[in-house]
Amino acid sequence: MSHNCENEHFEHNHNHEHGHEHTPPMETSSVQSLFQYIDTAKIRCLNAESVNIPSGIAMYKVFLKPQSEKDDCERYLQSDTDCQMILHIPFVGTCKIHSILLRTNGDDDSEGELSSPKNIKLIKNYRGNLDFETIENFKDHHTVESPQTDMPVSDIVEHHLPKNNSWYCDSLYLIFFEDNWSSDEDELCRLYYLEIRGEFLGISKSREQVPLMTVYESAPNPVDHIKLESEQTHINMGL
Known part of the structure; x- marks a missing residue:
């Protein structure tokens, strides 16, 4: 485990394909943010709701914020029925990812029913049907520990x-x-800020041929994800 600085950089990665990473992490900077290359109109989310978003503002802006607003914690994304949450973030072209920056909630008793997120799976180029059971058992991923x-x-x-x-x-x-x-x-999690850093390599010719499939339950069942996955309705966080 090593600590660097953004406000704090944390490195405790588990690579399920290649074992632990022992070489020092690549230094990144804010100029490597891929914020402008995210296809915001096609962002999707499962088991989540936005909090404190102004009327008329696109919902993804509760966590995808410009760097000038990264310390704004008044608006955020919160898991809905339990601690699990999936974010589906498409790019406008091909990107090489170096790192992901997150600001989440801690274990603060005054907030009630909140717990710090622990394991976060990162999955690239996923083209299957999006549901919790599939993602939980998906082998081709990289896990970071928050x-x-x-x-x-x-x-x-x-x-x-x-x-x-x-x-x-x-x-x-x-x-x-x-x-x-x-x-x-049953304890929920929150996401206040997300930033992806890397390199934008250009527009992918095959990108528009890939179908985007998601599920979301408009009236969540707090018991489990079974009803959530069976409703098969959509949320578009970019409109």
Whole structure:
């Protein structure tokens, strides 16, 4: 485990294909943000709701914020029925991903029913039907461990991807908040800020041929994800 600085950079990555990464992480900077290359109109989310979003503002802006607003924690994305949450973020072309920066919630008793996210799966170029059961059992992924904090809001934490793995994303990029530090699946998680850093390599010719499939339950069942996955309705976070 090593710590660098964004507000805080945290490195505790588990690569399920190539083992642990032992070489020092690549230094990144804010100029490598891929913010402008995200296809915001096609962002999707499962088991999540936006909080404190002004009327008329696109819903994805609760967590995809310009760097000038990265410390704004008044608006955020929160998991809906339990601690799990999936973000589906497409790019307008091919990108090479270096790292992902996240600001999440901590274990603050005053907030109630919240726990710090723990394991977060990162999946590139996923083209299957999007549901929790499939994602939980999906083998081709990279997992990062988010640090636990007793503060209401965590620092911004940078999770570096392994240098020995080619993280080229030509269409789809998934982020799966899998569990939390309390091991209580009924406790919710929040995402205040997300930034992806890397290189934009150009427009992918095949990108528009890939269908985008998601599911979302408009009236969540707090018991489990079974009803969530069976409703098969959509949420478009870009409109």
